[in-house]
Amino acid sequence: MLAGRQRLANSVRRSSALLPQDPRDLFLLPAPDLARHLIGARFEVGETGGVLVETEAYTREDPASHSFRGPSARNRSMFGPPGRLYVYRSYGIHWCVNVVCGAPGSGQAVLLRALQPDTGIPRMEERRGVRRMLDLCRGPGRLAQAMGIDLSLDGHPIGEGDVALVFPPTPRAVATGQRIGISKGVERPWRFVLAGSPYASPPRLG
DNA sequence: CTATAGATAATCT
């Protein structure tokens, strides 16, 4: 289709000398570190894409994490190789997408909570049934719906097929705070938001 | 802007 975009879509790219030679090394970071690095990164699935503005970290020792009680049918991707997607069904209705990270088998992932859309907006509006830009990808369920993400992408390697990630050229101003929608592990400040972004979900941090 | 109820089904106890 579009040659330029296709090239972009078939790789994980770095856009800064500050980052490791191979950007895939970032997937080896512990979840809280990767979650911070993902703020400002471009994420693309198929014809849709934009800039990540909100993430959350989950680790094996974290009671709020799906991996806390060990491997299961649902969370097997979290215990697989880093740099792949972990997709799960939320509240029986929505899909949510994570980036698996850390040492292989360590059960860590970063939840992608919100994105500022800039590519394939008409397609996102179509999938969401909403035209308001701010509401297209503000929240993990909305992000997955807008980008057409479902269980078929669970375990999918980032940088293959039409899933692409480009890390930001320079560090972004990131605000941290309590994660959303959890009842355990609330003391861990593992929610990361691009400072001041209206595309992040409430409550605002600052 | 915040607060709340209800939907809905896989997963876990």
Add this chain to the structure above:
DNA sequence: GATTATCTATAGG
């Protein structure tokens, strides 16, 4: 049987 990494609609300030 209870919980859940959510969303929408609605009501009120």
